[in-house]
Amino acid sequence: MxxxxxxxxxxxxxxxxxxxxxxxxxxxxxxxxxxxxxxxxxxxxxLEVQSHLVNAYGKTSLGLSTTIQFIESAKPGDKMVARATEIKRNYRTGFYRSEVLHEQKLIATMEAVSYRKDHYFIELEEHILKRVKI
Incomplete structure (x- = not known):
């Protein structure tokens, strides 16, 4: 024993x-x-949040949940490819599935749910915003 x-x-x-x-x-x-x-x-x-740690457009976006499965380990020098697919998007909620590969070998997967506030990824002109309800 x-x-x-x-x-x-x-x-x-x-x-x-x-x-x-x-x-x-x-x-x-x-x-x-x-x-x-x-x-x-x-x-x-x-951790002090710095500008290079926030999302690409500096607006409020919330990750409601993420589930990550680490299937294989990566080594220094490995070139990784990440692919993300939007499964469904509602008024404010988005559902996404991602995978990370190295030489076509699956390294990790992630499923995520996000919540979007009252704005788009890019700035839109006022007349467009009046036609489209966010």
Missing amino acids: KKKIDENQIYEKHYEQIYNQVKNDPYARSLGIQFTKFEAGFAEAM
Whole structure:
């Protein structure tokens, strides 16, 4: 019978090494994420939202839900292709399905539901807005 590993003991013994590895994660650092608490079984991080982190048109858009399945891992240097399909769009709600591929091999899938506020992706002239109810 295998001996049960006590995760808390490992954490306490190797706290500095674990914390430094998490704190120096290249992706988190590239986003500007700073860890404010790091304890056994709990972590807290802070991110200042910058202009390059918001959506393409700077307007309010809400992601109501997303479900992502990571099927395969990607490696540095892999060229990924993402494809998104609008399944259905209502007055304010959009339903989308996406897939990420590497050399035609499925890497990840995502289903998402979004909510649109009272504006379009681009600025429309007033006379167009009067004809079309958003």
